[in-house]
Amino acid sequence: MTSQPSPRPETSGTPTSAAAGTRLDPWLDAYADRTHGMRASEIRALFAVANRPEVVSLAGGMPFLDGLPLDSLAQVAAQVVAQRGLQALQYGSGQGDETLREQILEVMALEGISAHPDDVVVTTGSQQALDLVTRVFINPGDVVVAEAPSYVGALGVFRAYQADVVHVPIDEHGLIPAALEETLTSLAAAGRQTKFLYTVPNFHNPAGVSVSLERRPQIVEIARRHGVLVLEDNPYGLLGFDRDPWPALRSYDEDGVIYLGSFSKTFAPGYRVGWAVAPHAVREKLVLASESAILCPSNASQIAISSYLSTCDWRSQVKSYRELYRERRDAMVGALAEHLPEASWTVPDGGFYTWVRLPEGLDAKDMLPRAVTARVAYVPGTAFYFDGTGRDHMRLSFCYPTPERIREGVRRLASVVSAERELVEMFGTGTTDEPADDVVAPAPDVL
Amino acid sequence: MTSSSAPAPSALTPLVPGSSAAPRVALLAGGLSHERDVSIRSGRRVAEALRSAGVEVSLHDVDADLVPALTELAPDLVWPLLHGASGEDGSVRDVVQLLGLRLLGTGPRASRVAWSKPIAKTVVSRAGIVTPEFVTLPQSLFRELGAGRVLDAIVGRLGLPVVVKPSRGGSALGVSVVRSADELPRAMVECFAYGGTALIERAVDGVEVAVSVVDLGDGPVALPPIEIVTDGPYDYDARYNPGRVEYFAPARLAPETRAAVEDVAITAHRALGLARLSRADLIIDEDGVVHFLEVNVTPGMTETSLLPQAAEAAGHNLGALYRALVEASLAAEPTGLAGVGAL
Numbered sequence: 001m002t003s004q005p006s007p008r009p010e011t012s013g014t015p016t017s018a019a020a021g022t023r024l025d026p027w028l029d030a031y032a033d034r035t036h037g038m039r040a041s042e043i044r045a046l047f048a049v050a051n052r053p054e055v056v057s058l059a060g061g062m063p064f065l066d067g068l069p070l071d072s073l074a075q076v077a078a079q080v081v082a083q084r085g086l087q088a089l090q091y092g093s094g095q096g097d098e099t100l101r102e103q104i105l106e107v108m109a110l111e112g113i114s115a116h117p118d119d120v121v122v123t124t125g126s127q128q129a130l131d132l133v134t135r136v137f138i139n140p141g142d143v144v145v146a147e148a149p150s151y152v153g154a155l156g157v158f159r160a161y162q163a164d165v166v167h168v169p170i171d172e173h174g175l176i177p178a179a180l181e182e183t184l185t186s187l188a189a190a191g192r193q194t195k196f197l198y199t200v201p202n203f204h205n206p207a208g209v210s211v212s213l214e215r216r217p218q219i220v221e222i223a224r225r226h227g228v229l230v231l232e233d234n235p236y237g238l239l240g241f242d243r244d245p246w247p248a249l250r251s252y253d254e255d256g257v258i259y260l261g262s263f264s265k266t267f268a269p270g271y272r273v274g275w276a277v278a279p280h281a282v283r284e285k286l287v288l289a290s291e292s293a294i295l296c297p298s299n300a301s302q303i304a305i306s307s308y309l310s311t312c313d314w315r316s317q318v319k320s321y322r323e324l325y326r327e328r329r330d331a332m333v334g335a336l337a338e339h340l341p342e343a344s345w346t347v348p349d350g351g352f353y354t355w356v357r358l359p360e361g362l363d364a365k366d367m368l369p370r371a372v373t374a375r376v377a378y379v380p381g382t383a384f385y386f387d388g389t390g391r392d393h394m395r396l397s398f399c400y401p402t403p404e405r406i407r408e409g410v411r412r413l414a415s416v417v418s419a420e421r422e423l424v425e426m427f428g429t430g431t432t433d434e435p436a437d438d439v440v441a442p443a444p445d446v447l
Numbered sequence: 448m449t450s451s452s453a454p455a456p457s458a459l460t461p462l463v464p465g466s467s468a469a470p471r472v473a474l475l476a477g478g479l480s481h482e483r484d485v486s487i488r489s490g491r492r493v494a495e496a497l498r499s500a501g502v503e504v505s506l507h508d509v510d511a512d513l514v515p516a517l518t519e520l521a522p523d524l525v526w527p528l529l530h531g532a533s534g535e536d537g538s539v540r541d542v543v544q545l546l547g548l549r550l551l552g553t554g555p556r557a558s559r560v561a562w563s564k565p566i567a568k569t570v571v572s573r574a575g576i577v578t579p580e581f582v583t584l585p586q587s588l589f590r591e592l593g594a595g596r597v598l599d600a601i602v603g604r605l606g607l608p609v610v611v612k613p614s615r616g617g618s619a620l621g622v623s624v625v626r627s628a629d630e631l632p633r634a635m636v637e638c639f640a641y642g643g644t645a646l647i648e649r650a651v652d653g654v655e656v657a658v659s660v661v662d663l664g665d666g667p668v669a670l671p672p673i674e675i676v677t678d679g680p681y682d683y684d685a686r687y688n689p690g691r692v693e694y695f696a697p698a699r700l701a702p703e704t705r706a707a708v709e710d711v712a713i714t715a716h717r718a719l720g721l722a723r724l725s726r727a728d729l730i731i732d733e734d735g736v737v738h739f740l741e742v743n744v745t746p747g748m749t750e751t752s753l754l755p756q757a758a759e760a761a762g763h764n765l766g767a768l769y770r771a772l773v774e775a776s777l778a779a780e781p782t783g784l785a786g787v788g789a790l
Contacts, residue, residue, distance in 0.1 A: 021676060022696070024751050025689035042620060042683040048484035052510070055479075369481055369621065369640040423586065423639055426594045427632035 033140075034160050043380065046368055047442040050377040056409030058396040059377040060446040061205070061352055063265055064328075067320055069312065076307045084303055092299035094291035096122020096275070100306040104275055107309075108261060110244075111237055112251035119277050121286045122297045126235060126262040126274030130157050132289045133231055133258055133276065137195045138163045143187055146198040147175050149355070149384030149393070151205045151233065152441040154198055158386070163195075165386035172346065174211030175199055177218040184226040196229040196258075201249055203236040203351025206384050206395035210349065213246055220252040235262040235274075238318050240350035241326035255279050263305055265352070266318050269444075271301040325352065331403035332396060335410035340417060345396075352399035355381075357392060359421060361429070364394040367420045376412040383441040469503045470773050472551070473522035475539065477508035480531030481641065482618050485687070489528045489748035492755070493769060500766030502773060509539060517546055524776055526551040528745060530617050535745050536562045551776045553744040557720035561744050564614050564646050567719060571739050574718035576711055578739040580605060581648035583614055586639050594632070601647055602628050608650040611635060613642040617743060619682045624650060648740075653732040655681065656698045658712035659746060659754040660725045661768070664775035667716045667725075669709035670757035674698030687751055694753075696760035704735055711737045723772055726754055 050057040080088050095101070101117040108115065123129040130153070138144070140162035146154065148167030158165050168183045169176055180197070187194050199219070201211040211219065223230045232249045240246075250259035262274035278286055290297075308314065332354055333347050345356040358364055364380040371377060381393030396413075398406055474497075476490020477483055494504045505520060507513055509529060517525065525543045527550070533539045537555035544550065553561065561567050565583040572578050582601060589597050601609070611634040612622040621641030623634035638645045655677075659670040674695040677685050685691040698705065712727040719725075719742060726746035730738045746754040758768050 021674070021693035023690050023693055024756075028690050039684060039688045042618075045484040045618075045683065045687075046481060048487065049479055049481075052479060052483075366637055366640055372481060373641075375479075420640070422590070423636055426586075426589055427635050428594070429632045429636050 034162050037159055043365065043368060044442070046372050047377060047446050049372055050442060050446045055372070055375045055377055056401055056405050056412060057377045057446065058398070058401070058406070058409050058413070059379050060400060060442050060444075061397055062400050062445070063269060063321075063352075064324060064400050065268060067324060068268060068317070072312055073308065076311060077304055080300065080303050080307055088300040088303045090299060092296045092302065094296045095287045096120065096297055097299065097302040097306060100273075100302045100309075101275075103306060103309045104261065107238075107266075108248070108259070108277070111234070112247035113259065113277065114251075115254075115277050119280065119283055121276045121278065121283055121290060122302060123274050123276060123290060124294060124297050125264060125269070125272045126233065126260040126276070127153055127157075128290070128294070129260045129274055129276040129286070130154055130231075130233065131160075132286050132293070133196070133260075133278075134158060134161045134163065135289050135293075136282070136285045137229070143192050143194045144196060144198055145180070145183060145187070145194055145228070146386070147200070147204065147207070149206055149381065149390055150198065150386070151200055152379075152383040154233065155384070155386050158198075166194075167385065167387075170204070170207060170209060172209055174201060174204065174209050174215060175219055177215055177222055180219060181222050184222065184228060188226065194226070194228045196231045197223050198231045198233065199249070200233045200236075202234055202246065203239060203348055204353075205236070205351070206353050206379070206381075207355040208346040208348030208351060208353045209355075210246065211249075216247065216249055217252050220249050220256065224253060224256050230257040231260070232257050233260045235260075235265045236351040237261075238266050239322055239325060239352075241322055241329060242349055250277060258282060266321065267305065267308065267314065271298075271305055273297065273301050273305050322350075325350075325399060328398040328401070328403055328406060329354075331406040332398040332410065335407040336396075339410050339414035343417070352397050354396050354398065356394050356396055358394065358417065361424045362417065362420055363391045363424075365391050367416060370420060371413065371416045374412045374416045376409045376416065378413070379441050469501050470524065470770075470777060471503040471505075471520070471522045472497060472773055473517060473520060473525045473548075474504060474506045475509055475513070475525065475527045475529055475534070476506060477510075478529045478532060478534050478539075479509070480529070480534060481616065481620050482530035485618055485747060485749060486528055486530045486534065488750075489530070489745075489752070492750060493526070493528055493748050496766040496769050497773070498766075500764075500770040502770050509533065514542070514546065517543070517548060522548065524549050524551050524773055526773070528748060530745055530747065531615075535617070535743075536615070549776065549781055551772060552723045553721045553725070557722070558744050561719045561721060561725075561742050562615055564612070564741050567715075567742055568739065571715045571718050571742075574714055576714055576718070576739045577736055579610075579648040579651050581646055583644060583646050585644045587643075589635070594635075598628070598631050598635070602631065605647065605649045609647050610650050611638045611645055611647050613638050614644040614646045616641055618686060618747075619680070622680075622682065624680055651730045651732050651738050653730045653738070654698070654700075656700070656708050656729050656731065657753040657757070658708055658727050658729060659757040660712050660716045660721075660727070661758075661772065662716075662723050662775065663771050664778060667713050667721075669712050670754070670763075671697035671760040672700065672705060672708050672712075673753050673757050673760070674700070675753075686747075687749070689751060694756060696756050700731070704731060704737075707731075707735075707737050711739060715739055715742050723776055724754070 049055050050059050101120040104120050134157050138161040142163050144158050144163045144165050146165050147170050168179050237245050250257040259277040336345050342359045343356050345354050365382050379395045381390030382388050474490050476486045490506050494506050497504045525548050537558035540555040568578045608626045610624055621638045625631050625634045655675040656672040658672045660667045676693040708729055715727050716725050726743045728740045
């Protein structure tokens, strides 16, 4: 049924019932303003088929875990319960397990970060750290500056705290310093307070690019000069294919950068362990905010990860992930070159994603149902812009499917693009400037 | 033609007179259609309600495991709660019957007819039901004849506004209300993303109602009509997020208007050869004329869906009603293929 809104017409006779209608939720008027954007959407519903084996999903961001040494991990888990069970199953410190915090320093040292265990706050995935930082800094209407495009999960947090996100363009070398300078200057001139710059400097989600070595100190300096904090989100930094990790932004300015790290991509997301490293006063607030949200991160998860780091060769595991994802990246860009030469895409040198620009006039959001019918899924670009623009782009993930499946997925995608092009040319429609009103991405368990 | 509301089923009757065994029902939900998510939610709600009424329920996706699972389980009844594609086009129902199992609901042939909106509109109009003037056109025809010329002809004939929708499919996916000619090309592109054939029909302004029909063994009867009041299109967002739609159950209709919409729903149910349950989506125009839009052989059963709302408005306990549908299906003669007399 389709609605044709109109004034209620007079029907013959007298209504038999003047009873009030129902909106099926007695608490509608009780929700906070920030809740109104949390809605089921048509696009999200389309992702429901992505986990079916018939569908090649290039949509989700689930890491490929099949290479994990499960037997060793089982022994670690058994030892955790047998030897430290009373601690693992008990409440723990709000800031996180001290031993793990020391080990996190070793991980971060690979990216040039030097810190004290007291500077680290362990969180339930770095997603919770994002939430805590936003909670601590953002009043409704405050500005967050973020890359265009930007990580959809961060945009969701910013939206929930009623921030206003202003995007800054990027190119193949990441965030453009001149554009950042211009944006911060014009925001200040307009009397708007920018609370922080949110950036994913390594193997960006969704764009796949990294901020160049040359630009890193420039970006930190621009932010410092404008009195704007930097929120550096770095889940993929160790997953470079052809190079060692580059220095974190945090390594250039300990007082002006909050760094977020995670074990979800380099080890396993199921433990839900991430962390934040923040200037000491900020860190105190993050700990208090975290305690009010969750009391403490999971002791069992932290101790399991701590045991893994101390007893398993985690560096080799990261290396094997890098090789595995490089093979998949090669399959992805090779298939794109073969089947979709009319599109353009980034060639990531690490991480999980490539960012594809569709041929002129195509709309990735409108095209998704056709793709699902053709048994291939992706995330439309609209998910990665706060204002719902980005219809001409799509994010393709190469982290989970095998190289063969990636090639098959791109082949299917090419036929979808071809059919959609014919349709768009036939009707003379192009990409609309109209922002998407349902800015969504797949649920975390979508492949 | 009766248009009385269905009475609430009385005490649960046993599966077979003299037997106390709980009926075993296999629910099919999920599938690979665009409405997979809705179907899964429908399946869970019906499973929960049936279990509360003492029915033994198993829930199955439509995948490579289905045929072996149904063969091994040999359930008393299979109830497809699949929305879209193979779930409603009759094909999964064909397979259920091939396996020698009994179906709850409409058989494959009639499903195939009802699933196609233009064919269903043609069938019900032959039965005297009013339906908005429409045209059904495949994408290929626009290519052959030139899209601009065909669109001009559509607007010339049907006027504006028109509703553009995929000729098959539900949950308002790919549906647009077009109020000016320059919106039409984009609506066509959105529609063809969901399927190769578009139905374009004259938009009717009026009161939207949905009438669910159930048949508990004594012929189809209407549940109270539900009136749908929205502040925008009754699209996917409006359907599955409480808040944008105000439902009136029963609809605020004069007795003769209510009788008329119930009559249309039952007439459509019969004309299309539907069985056990259906839902007709209708609009009452300013002159009180009831227009048929489409019918659903697998009405949504989610927490925001219309058939469960109508059942509750009629005083039914959902578990008891669903069990009564199960028992009526088991008590009926196996029908094989449901007939479609009008064709």
